[in-house]
Amino acid sequence: xxxxxxxxxxxxxxxxxxxxxxxxxxxxxxxxxxxxxxxxxxxxxxxxxxxxxxxxxxxxxxxxxxxxxxxxxxxxxxxxxxxxxxxxxxxxxxxxxxxxxxxxxxxxxxxxxxxxxxxxxxxxxxxxxxxxxxxxxxxxxxxxxxxxxxxxxxxxxxxxxxxxxxxxxxxxxxxxxxxxxxxxxxxxxxxxxxxxxxxxxxxxxxxxxxxxxxxxxxx
Amino acid sequence: xxxxxxxxxxxxxxxxxxxxxxxxxxxxxxxxxxxxxxxxxxxxxxxxxxxxxxxxxxxxxxxxxxxxxxxxxxxxxxxxx
Numbered sequence: 001x002x003x004x005x006x007x008x009x010x011x012x013x014x015x016x017x018x019x020x021x022x023x024x025x026x027x028x029x030x031x032x033x034x035x036x037x038x039x040x041x042x043x044x045x046x047x048x049x050x051x052x053x054x055x056x057x058x059x060x061x062x063x064x065x066x067x068x069x070x071x072x073x074x075x076x077x078x079x080x081x082x083x084x085x086x087x088x089x090x091x092x093x094x095x096x097x098x099x100x101x102x103x104x105x106x107x108x109x110x111x112x113x114x115x116x117x118x119x120x121x122x123x124x125x126x127x128x129x130x131x132x133x134x135x136x137x138x139x140x141x142x143x144x145x146x147x148x149x150x151x152x153x154x155x156x157x158x159x160x161x162x163x164x165x166x167x168x169x170x171x172x173x174x175x176x177x178x179x180x181x182x183x184x185x186x187x188x189x190x191x192x193x194x195x196x197x198x199x200x201x202x203x204x205x206x207x208x209x210x211x212x213x214x215x216x217x218x219x
Numbered sequence: 220x221x222x223x224x225x226x227x228x229x230x231x232x233x234x235x236x237x238x239x240x241x242x243x244x245x246x247x248x249x250x251x252x253x254x255x256x257x258x259x260x261x262x263x264x265x266x267x268x269x270x271x272x273x274x275x276x277x278x279x280x281x282x283x284x285x286x287x288x289x290x291x292x293x294x295x296x297x298x299x300x
Contacts, residue, residue, distance in 0.1 A: 028299065030295045030299050031295065033295060034288055038284075041283075042274070045283060046277045046279075049277060055280050059286070059287075062283075063286070063291075066291060067290070067294050070291065070294060070295070070298075122263075123260075124256050124260065125256070125259045125260070125263065126256055127255065128262040128266065130262065130266050131266055131270065133270065136270065136275045136276065137275075142275055142276050142278075145267075145270060145276050146277055149271065164271045164272060165277070185232070185233065185238070188232055189229075189231070192231070192232050192235075192264055192267070192268065193228070193231070193232070193264070195271075196260070196263055196267055203263075203266070203267070
């Protein structure tokens with residue numbers, strides 16, 4: 001099998017394909033490790049960036065994460081997806097890094113107590129003009145969204161990261177964070193409400209202007 | 220069962236994820252038909268969820284992948300599996 005064929009096979013993300021790639025790496029074809037991790041490289045970096053909020057630190061810890069994954073590949077049991085396992089290791093590496101730097105007061109160490117007393121009321125409005133994905137070509141919009149996500153309290157940022165950015169399912173998210181599926185849903189709901197409240201006034205500026213028809217009516 | 224706005228807000232996230240039962244979904248849909256506020260809350264929240272899934276929001280540093288694989292090459296060479 002050529003290298004390209006193997007890359008294609010892995011990109012399908014079938015568990016069997018991944019398991020076979022892992023078996024081959026463990027059997028001595030260690031160069032295939034490069035192809036194995038390509039599909040998760042980005043998610044690992046973003047996870048660490050949102051945890052550490054610094055690109056250089058996130059990249060350093062991402063490299064350490066993948067080295068750890070290589071050294072521990074024999075312990076991957078296949079009862080979760082490889083990507084979920086990799087993200088769990090990345091998160092643990094990121095938290096360990098934060099503990100070493102615990103003198104940095106801006107990042108409270110987890111877990112923050114579940115706070116049900118906060119205000120989880122959405123921003124109220126009567127009309128919403130959709131902001132299309134094309135608007136993300138504008139840097140100001142990307143910064144607006146990333147800033148809001150990065151400044152969520154950590155327990156809410158984590159679930160947004162895994163569910164809405166990495167698009168893991170509820171069970172996978174619960175597995176990575178070591179919490180119940182119910183907690184994932186509650187935290188995600190609160191996080192999305194907080195983001196809606198924070199972002200609605202800002203995102204209005206990025207919606208396409210409403211067309212005006214005859215007599216000034218919106219069409 | 221007739222539900223009010225606050226009740227709808229409590230289920231917005233589950234509604235977006237299609238994680239509400241058929242009866243509740245039907246109640247929410249009926250409410251949305253006549254409530255502009257809840258419709259706009261739902262649309263704006265769903266819009267934000269869609270935008271967040273876009274890869275462009277978090278940029279990866281230029282050369283990240285190359286540097287990672289170079290580092291791994293060194294480790295793989297020193298520690299063959």
